[in-house]
Amino acid sequence: MNVFSLLALVAVTLLTAQSAAAQSKPGSAQVVRIGYQKYGTLVVLKASGALEKRLAGSGVEVRWIEFPAGPQLLEGLNVGSIDFGTTGEAPPIFAQAAGADLLYVGYEPPAPGGEAIVVPKGSALKSLSELKGKKIALNKGSNVHYLLVKLLEKSGLAYKDVELVFLPPADARAAFERGSVDAWVIWDPFLAAAEKQLGARVLADGKGVVSNHQFYLAARNFAQKNPEVIRQIIDELARSDDWSQKNLKATATLLSTQVGLEPAIVELAAQRFAYGVKPLSEAVIKEQQAIADSFTELKLLPKRIVVRDAVYQPKQ
Structure with missing residues (x-):
């Protein structure tokens, strides 16, 4: 065997070993599929490219998938098309009642x-x-x-x-x-x-009537197997929120290219967004439960749900 053949054999052996090592990590994510709408602060993060840069260091690729609204997005999460996404208050309630195995991993203040x-x-x-x-x-x-x-x-x-x-x-x-x-x-x-x-x-x-929280949700299996990916996503969302709140006009310009609307329109919407992603508090969990109970009383849900059962509890 000549030296070139030997080097080639060594290279293939190393690549095979690296691939096997990556695959041997149970549940380790190679790709995170994020569902988004033409709504909310997640779109700002998408436009910035910051999450891709952050997760590249962990060898994780980001793929973005657009949905027309929250219920459709969570149906995508339920059938395994996405791993993470954002919706308003009601969609996760209907999805949980329909059997979707999801987790609330964060929320934005009232808007x-x-x-x-x-x-x-x-x-x-x-x-x-x-x-x-x-x-x-x-x-x-x-x-x-x-x-x-x-x-x-x-x-x-x-x-x-x-x-x-x-x-x-x-x-x-x-x-x-x-x-x-x-x-x-x-x-x-x-x-x-x-x-x-x-x-x-x-x-x-909604003023004086509802909170209109924006929630971040993940497939339970993905969140439990990839807590570090979830942590990094939430961390980048917090950074994006902080920048957006301080730069509304720039945020509007950035969003305009993403949602296909004039900057003046998007700026009005951005002024009404809420910024500052956090883990779910007891007050927010109770608020979500009250919403779920209202839908149950109206017979719009097939069964009563317990929102707390779907709240993410990262390992300390």
Whole structure:
């Protein structure tokens, strides 16, 4: 055997050994698949590329997968298409009730102004009580689903007093524009776009009614096997949050390229976001449980759930 053949054999042997060593680490992630929406601060992290740089040091690749809304994103998590993602308050409740094995790994502070029920600019509707018998578009099982429940309750209307039209954001906007529905319950930046582009009028937002937390969730199996990856994601989200809060105009410019909306629209949405990711507190767990119990009472869930069962507890 000549020297070149010997070197080649050594190289192949080393590569094989390295590959076997990597595969021998039980549960070690080579790729983390992150689900995102055109919503929230996770999109800022995606645009910055900071997470890719951070995880590259651990040999972990980041793949981003877009979803139209939270319920669809968590369905992706449930079937194994993604490992991590972000949604509002209601989607993880519906997903947990449907058997999804997920974990809450963090949340953002309240952002009640980031979701609202809007009517067309020429609408005669002036109050929530006038919604009785009207058609209202919303994404089923999303954060605005709970907002609508609470707004109806506040106005003295029953859930059955309105006609719900369940549509994802793009289809709901089309229905809203052509007058097929009387109102639309929606979140930012779609809310900001409706206000700026369509002249939509806010009938009521979440202030004083709901918290509208943004939650970060992971597949239980992934989180338990890859606690360091979860820690690094949350750490980079915290850094991204801090930068975004101090640089709203730059954040809007960055988000604009990601969500395909004008910077002025995205800046309005960014002003209503909340920044400062944290582990779930007792107060937030109780709040989520109250939301789940409300949906159970309305018979919108197949069974009662215990939110605490899905809260991530990293090993110390």
